Amino acid sequence: MLRFCNDSVKIYKGKFDVNTAVFKNGIATDPNVGENVYEGVKKILITHGHADHFGDALFLEGKVKILAPRHETPLVENPEINWRGMYSWAKLPEDIVTPYFLGRGVRVDEFSDSLEGVNGIKTVPTHGHTPSHKSYLIDDVFVAGDSVHCPSYWEKFGILYYVDPDRMMESLKVIKREDWDLLVPGHGDVFERGEGLKVIDKNIKMLREKDREIYEIVRENGDDGVEEMEVIAELARKYGFKGVKAVLVVMPPVRGHISSMCERRLLELFERGGKIAVKAVKPYRPKS
C-alpha cells in the first residue's frame, strides 16, 4: 500500500507497518512490502539488522546491490544472531521470538557506513535502537529507520525497543540538525519537517520519561532495592504486555536505562540470593 508519494520518492506501508522507500534514483530502503515494487531499483539500503526491515531483500538478492551497516551485517545475514543475543546467546525456542526479529537472512554486498556523496546519499550514524543502526539522507528525505519511533507507537505501547537510551538520545539530536524536508520513521506515518521536529522532540521527551519512571520504580523499594526482573515486570504490568515474546522485547530498554543510571551513579546493581537486584543510591537527576 502506498503511504506517501512525491516527485522523488514513493513510501510504501509494508509488513509490520514498516516504511519502505523507493526513490526515483534507483535506491530503495528497508524493503518489506511483500510484493514487487522495485522496478528500476539498483541498490537496497538497510538501516539495521531487525528482520522486519529487510524481508524483501531475499527475492532481490543477485538482482540489486544490498547494503547494510558493517556491524549490523551479521544480523542481516543470519537473523538468529539477534534473538540469540537477546537471550544471553542461549538457545531459545523460535516460537517465543517476536515476529519482528524472525526472518531469512540475505547476503550483504557492501557496507553502507560511509556513503557520503555516493548517488546523493549521506549515511548518518544513529546508534541506540541497535548498536550500529544507520539512517540515510537521500535527496531531502531522512530515512530514520527505528532511530525515530512514531508517536502513536509510544502511546500504544508505553515503552519501545532500544538497547542504549543515551545513544538513542544523541542520535535524535543529530537528526534534528540534518537538512531534510521529510522524516520517514521505521514504522507508521511520515512527517514534513515542522511536524517531524515535533516527533523527534516527543521521542526525546519519552526517553527522559522512561528514565525517570524506571528510577522511581527502583527508589520506591528503598535500601533493599528490587530485583531487575521485577522492574521489567512492573513495566510489563503497567503497559499490559503479555506473553514471553513481549517481555523479552521490554528487557533491553529497561536494562539500557538501568545501565545508564548506574554509569551516572544514581543506581547500583548488586547480587541478592543469586538474583540481580538494583537500588537507588542518589536522588534522581536527568541525563544532561
Ligand SMILES: [Zn+2]
Ligand atoms: Zn528495529
